[in-house]
Amino acid sequence: MSLLDYDFMQRALIAAVLTGLAAPAIGTYLVQRRLALMGDGIGHVALTGVAAGILTGFAPVWTAALVAIAGAVTIELVRARGKASADVALAILFYGGIAGGVLLIGLADSTPADLHAYLFGSILTVAPSDVWTIAVLGAIVIVLCVGLRPQLFAVCQDEEFARVAGLPVKLYSVLIAVMAAVTVTVSMRTVGLLLVSALMVVPVATSQQLTRGFKATFTLALVLGVAASVSGLVFAYHVDVAPGASIVVIALAGFALAWPVGTALRRVRAARINGEDPRLGEAHVAAESHPHRHSEQCGHPAVEHEDHTDYLHDGHLHAQHGAHYDEH
Amino acid sequence: MSQCVLDVRNAQVRLDERLVLNGIDLAVAPGEVVAVLGPNGSGKSTLVRAAVGLIPLAAGEVRLFGTPLSRFREWARVGYVPQRTTAASGVPATVREVVTSGRLARRRLFRPLTHADRESVERAIELVGLTEQADRDVEALSGGQQQRVLIARAAATEPELLVLDEPNAGVDRRSQEAFARALRTFVASGRTVLLVLHEMGPLETLVDRAVVLDAGMVAYNGPLPVPLSVAGLAHDHVHGDVTERGLFG
Numbered sequence: 001m002s003l004l005d006y007d008f009m010q011r012a013l014i015a016a017v018l019t020g021l022a023a024p025a026i027g028t029y030l031v032q033r034r035l036a037l038m039g040d041g042i043g044h045v046a047l048t049g050v051a052a053g054i055l056t057g058f059a060p061v062w063t064a065a066l067v068a069i070a071g072a073v074t075i076e077l078v079r080a081r082g083k084a085s086a087d088v089a090l091a092i093l094f095y096g097g098i099a100g101g102v103l104l105i106g107l108a109d110s111t112p113a114d115l116h117a118y119l120f121g122s123i124l125t126v127a128p129s130d131v132w133t134i135a136v137l138g139a140i141v142i143v144l145c146v147g148l149r150p151q152l153f154a155v156c157q158d159e160e161f162a163r164v165a166g167l168p169v170k171l172y173s174v175l176i177a178v179m180a181a182v183t184v185t186v187s188m189r190t191v192g193l194l195l196v197s198a199l200m201v202v203p204v205a206t207s208q209q210l211t212r213g214f215k216a217t218f219t220l221a222l223v224l225g226v227a228a229s230v231s232g233l234v235f236a237y238h239v240d241v242a243p244g245a246s247i248v249v250i251a252l253a254g255f256a257l258a259w260p261v262g263t264a265l266r267r268v269r270a271a272r273i274n275g276e277d278p279r280l281g282e283a284h285v286a287a288e289s290h291p292h293r294h295s296e297q298c299g300h301p302a303v304e305h306e307d308h309t310d311y312l313h314d315g316h317l318h319a320q321h322g323a324h325y326d327e328h
Numbered sequence: 329m330s331q332c333v334l335d336v337r338n339a340q341v342r343l344d345e346r347l348v349l350n351g352i353d354l355a356v357a358p359g360e361v362v363a364v365l366g367p368n369g370s371g372k373s374t375l376v377r378a379a380v381g382l383i384p385l386a387a388g389e390v391r392l393f394g395t396p397l398s399r400f401r402e403w404a405r406v407g408y409v410p411q412r413t414t415a416a417s418g419v420p421a422t423v424r425e426v427v428t429s430g431r432l433a434r435r436r437l438f439r440p441l442t443h444a445d446r447e448s449v450e451r452a453i454e455l456v457g458l459t460e461q462a463d464r465d466v467e468a469l470s471g472g473q474q475q476r477v478l479i480a481r482a483a484a485t486e487p488e489l490l491v492l493d494e495p496n497a498g499v500d501r502r503s504q505e506a507f508a509r510a511l512r513t514f515v516a517s518g519r520t521v522l523l524v525l526h527e528m529g530p531l532e533t534l535v536d537r538a539v540v541l542d543a544g545m546v547a548y549n550g551p552l553p554v555p556l557s558v559a560g561l562a563h564d565h566v567h568g569d570v571t572e573r574g575l576f577g
Contacts, residue, residue, distance in 0.1 A: 032419040147438050154429035157417045160410045161481065164380045164491075165433040166403030204419065212465035213422040270468075 003237055011126040012190065012233055012243075018138030019187040019199065020229030024207075024221035025145035026179045027200030032156040032214075038075060038177075039197030042184045044094040045071030046193050047101030049185075050118045055108035060118070061133050061185060068181035071097065076177035080170065121192035121244035123236060130189060138186045141179045152176065153214055190229065192244035199225060202251040209255075209262025212269075224254055331394045333358050333489050333520045334379055339388035341371070341378050341544075348374045350544040351388070356489075361511075361521045361534055365554070366541035367561055372524045373411060375541065376491050379522070380408050392489070404433040407482030411493040411524075415474040416467035423469070423477050424462045427452055430484030452484035455510045472503025479507060483514065490514060492523040496531075504529050 003009045023039075030038050049067030053060030071093060078089045102112050117125045126134070145152070154162045155172045163169045180200075187196040207220040232247030239246075334356040341349040348371045356362050364372045377383045379390055381397050390397040393405060407430070415426055430452065431445045453462050456476040461469060466477055475495060482490060496504050508530040515521060515534060525531065532552070540548040540558050548558040 028419055032417045034418045036418070150429065150432060150435065151437070153421075153425070154432050157421065157426065157429065158410065158412070158415075160377075160382055161408060161429070161478075162432070163382060164403065164406060164408035165429070165485070166401065167432060208420050212420050212468070213463070214419055214425050217419050 003234065007128075008124055008126065009237060011128065011131045012123045012237075013230065014131055015126050015134050015186075015190050016229040016233040016243075016247075017226055018134055018142070019183075019190045019196075020226035021222050022138045022141040022145075022183045023187055023191070023196060023199040023229075024203040024225035025142055025218070026176065026183050027225075028204050028214075028218045028221055029145070029152050029156045029176055030180060031201060031204045032153070033176075035079070036201045037197065038072070038180055039184060039200040041075055041090055041094050041097075042068050042072050042181050043188075043193040043196050045097035046181070046184050046188065047115065047118070048097050048104065049101075050115065050188070050193070051101040051104035051108065054110060054114065055104050059129070059133075061130055061188075064118075064188060065137070065182060065185040068184050069178050072177035072181035073174055076173050080173060116242075117192075118188050119192050119194045119244075120242035121188070121190045121195070121236075121247070123233065123243055126189045134186050134189070137182050141183050141186070144175070144179060148172075148175075149215075149218070190233065190243055191247050192242065195244040195248045198248040198251060199229065202248070202255055203228065206251070206255040206258045209258040210265065224251070228254060331358075332356060332391070333360075333393060334522060335389075335391040335394075336375070336379060337389045337391075339375070339378060339390065340386045341374050341383055342386045343374070343383075347386075348544055349378065352541075352544070352546055354379075354539060354546070354549070356520060356522055358488075358520055359515075359518050361515055361536045362523075362539060363528070363531070363535045363537070364522070364524045364539050364541065365526075365561070366547070368526075370541040370561070371544040372541050373493055376493055376522060376524055380406060380491055404485055405488045406433075407485045407487030407490045409478050409482045409490070409492040409495055411497065412475070412478060413471065413498060414467070415469075415477045416465075420465045420467065422463050423453060423458055423466055423480075424449060426466055426477050427480045427484050430481040433485050448486055449484050452480040455483055455513060456480045457506045457510075470500070470503070472499040472506075475499050476503055476506060476510075479510060483510070487519070489520045489522065492521070494524050494526060496529055497526065504531075507531075508534065 004013075027039065030036055046064045046068035049064035050060045052058075052067065053063035056063070074093060075090055101115065105112055105115055116122075151167055151172060154165065155167060155169050156176075159169055162172075183200070184193065184196050187199060191199050203221040203224040204217065206224055207217045211217045211220055228251035229247050232250045233243050235241075235246040235250070236243035332355045334354070336352055336354040339349050339352040340347065352371075352375055354375070364375060366372045374383060378385055381390070381400070392400045393402065395402075428441070428445070428449050431441070431449065435441070435445065450459075453459055456479055458473060458476055458480065461473065466474055469477065479492070479495060482492075495507055499507070511521065511531065511534060528535065535552060537550065538548065538552055538554050539546060540554055540561050542558070542561050547561055548554055553559075
């Protein structure tokens with residue numbers, strides 16, 4: 001019997017595909033903003049939401065989403081104020097999230113073990129009603145991350161420039177925080193709250209080993225995210241481990257493979273760029289208009305080169321040749 | 329009277345309770361190239377940041393193209409080059425991708441780039457002499473080249489007013505000259521420039537008027553050369569490169 005014949009496995013696979021796309025999509029912007037750990041913080045806070053759902057009898061997906069959004073917006077507001085105490089405020093929020101979750105679970109007469117499925121994912125817990133929630137929320141995140149890429153790229157690249165370009169930077173920043181929170185909630189059934197941040201960050205880190213542009217990094221991160229998410233789920237099905245663990249280990253294995261390749265690629269590219277540089281060839285290239293005569297006093301380091309003296313100027317060598325300077 | 333491109337009146341800015349700008353008046357007419365000079369901490373960077381709405385005023389008023397800043401929406405008329413040491417962020421981005429975000433003030437949501445967008449991006453990259461580097465990761469470029477990427481990004485907006493915050497800070501001579509050439513082309517088309525400088529370098533011949541700030545107030549506002557009485561303010565730092573001809577000698 002194939003694994004696709006099980007209803008629960010079909011639901012888990014749908015959730016895994018959406019998670020594998022949404023997490024690196026929003027993760028790319030978080031990494032670009034150097035907020036790679038934001039997903040972690042939201043995951044901690046969402047735990048309180050899950051416990052509140054278990055305590056009150058509401059669906060944990062929705063209570064987790066509400067609390068995660070509130071936490072993410074708080075993190076964004078603290079960040080935007082840019083105060084030195086921001087990281088302490090964030091830490092307080094993270095601890096409060098975990099402690100609140102365990103406390104509420106206790107009040108609900110459950111044990112922290114009941115949270116296990118939410119912390120590390122669980123194939124069996126994707127209920128039929130959950131699939132729709134996950135599908136709709138995940139699809140919204142993916143569509144916005146792709147459709148608003150020019151705007152979100154600019155906001156994450158250079159906030160001040162984006163403001164002078166007339167973009168509503170605060171609105172986009174809150175949107176990114178809310179989408180990160182929604183992604184955490186969508187992912188908690190597959191990767192789990194404690195490991196969702198890894199699926200946001202690791203595919204992006206792997207991708208940028210091999211790429212040199214934003215669009216390429218973004219696209220490859222989504223492909224890697226789906227690959228890790230689906231293969232991790234299938235692995236978890238066969239050996240009966242928490243899917244969060246297998247998904248993240250596979251994603252990390254991808255990074256371990258890509259890292260040496262990336263290092264080699266960068267070396268080759270650097271060599272090729274240098275190889276194409278006419279200044280390093282034998283051709284006679286005159287330096288562009290030159291404001292001063294190189295001499296002992298000009299401040300440019302002098303380098304003895306065979307029968308003459310070169311001057312190190314802006315990363316390349318100038319040699320006097322009659323009235324002008326050659327590039328050496 | 330012809331309409332001012334930028335009109336700052338009695339601007340006061342407080343940062344952490346400290347009065348950084350204390351009643352600045354500055355009017356920039358169409359086609360002018362105005363340099364803001366002054367020692368570190370004189371408020372020159374704060375002035376241009378307040379002028380484009382990045383810092384709120386405690387008192388006074390800023391008008392862009394005759395419209396008060398709070399109601400100004402035509403951001404495609406303004407190009408801004410922030411003071412940065414790098415154009416890179418946490419994820420790789422090519423020169424072309426960074427410059428393309430200069431078109432955002434002219435683009436609508438969920439629409440692909442138009443032919444005109446692509447053309448002006450390529451023109452802006454060519455303007456700063458980085459055509460060959462267009463597909464490279466900005467992080468792989470030199471500091472001066474990265475600064476030129478930021479200038480190209482502002483130029484891609486095709487603004488009427490270009491505001492630059494220390495475009496030459498920490499930039500090698502070659503990039504300064506490339507920038508001066510780009511700015512000359514830009515000014516030749518009749519557009520307006522406001523730039524913060526800590527030294528004139530190769531830009532001296534381009535600048536029409538200097539505004540020298542000292543302790544948040546205007547110490548001089550007029551043509552070059554700056555009179556000797558305030559020249560010390562405009563030229564306060566130590567040159568690293570001994571061949572660099574200073575602003576005033």
